[in-house]
Amino acid sequence: MAKKENNSPTSFRKLTKNAHRKDPASYRSKTPQDRRRKQSEIEDIKNQLRSFARTEWGRRWVNSILEYGRPFRMQRGLRYAQEERISNLTITPGLIFASVQGTAPMPYRVKIHFDPIPKRGWEGIIGLIAEKARYIIKLLENQMPQDVEEIFNEKGFPLYPSPNRTLNATCSCPDKAVPCKHIAATTLYVARVMDFDPFLILKLRGMDKDEILQQLQTVRSCSQQPIAKSIKKLHQMIDFSEDSFDYPSITAEDIQEIPFSKSDKSMQIGFKFSPPKNVIETLDNIGIAPNLEQPDSFQLILRDLYLGITKKMYQTAVTLETKPKTKREKKTTRKRN
Secondary structure (H helix, E strand, O other), rough: OOOOOOHHHHHHHHHHHHHOOOOOHHHOOHHHHHHHHHHHHHHHHHHHOOOOOOOOOHHHHHHHHHHOOOHHHHHHHHHHHHOOOEEEEEEEEEEEEEOOOOOOOOOEEEEEOOOOOHHHHHHHHHHHHHHHHHHHHHHHHHOOOOOOHHHHHHHOOOOOOOOOOOOOOOOOOOOOOOOOHHHHHHHHHHHHHHHOOOOOOHHOOHHHHHHHHHHHHHHHOHHHOHHHHHHHHHHHHHOOOOOOOOOOOHHHHHHHHOOOOOOOOOOOOOOOOOOOOOOOHHHHHHOOOOOOOOHHHHHHHHHHHHHHHHHHHHHHHHHHHHHHOHHHHHHHHHHHH
């Protein structure tokens, strides 16, 4: 007896549903060559995304975002970023907001959240920056120090967001995957913005440039007072007078005692170098040049430079004083004698 065909609608739906599925035998494990090809493709995409930024600050931002993974999805937003479909970009501590014009008439709203550096972290970071005069000079000149990232890393709070979890971002578009093309476009566009204003990364991490300079003035001043009051207090402590000038002098105690003896040989006189003091009488007596835009900041930087130079000179002098003579130097000394 012939078997009757089952031509019911249910059977037809099962056949059409499974028609696209491949035979399990056709599946095979990836070879090392396939993996190398895949890795090469990923690196090409990452380089393409990095090249969107024009400065080192922008490229560092792109690298930090790529640490979250999903470079293929990031690539989807590259065209939107190149076409500058991003508007209303706002960066505040811990948050990036933007509107991205997609295919729909109304732009999509994008929010990207980052953990700001806590207050105790900023206190340690500003304390280290305060110890380096060249950092303060760069900030006053509206320049970001190239190696400032090392200070953040030293305190355990990276300057750029650390991907300890998936990217915390939302978009009003139907695609709920992170990142969608609108989130990707926003993060890439931020790199281009940081090319022109790298201080925005500081603001995103919790403190902008003006706040940092204000904190530096507080840290560097005496007893947490404003710099102008600190300088005035310092003048009073050393009995400052415009008519007085203390020139450097060498006391008898600073000269090593050398027994006197009659000899045809030349006599060598030694000196004992004293470490520099924190109170700089020379600068206080000279005063500050008039007509400066920021006299307090200028005096702060000048003091740091003066202290740094005198300490370095003292260290060099002590090193030369205690450094043993080489054979060549001993030979030269014997020839002179």
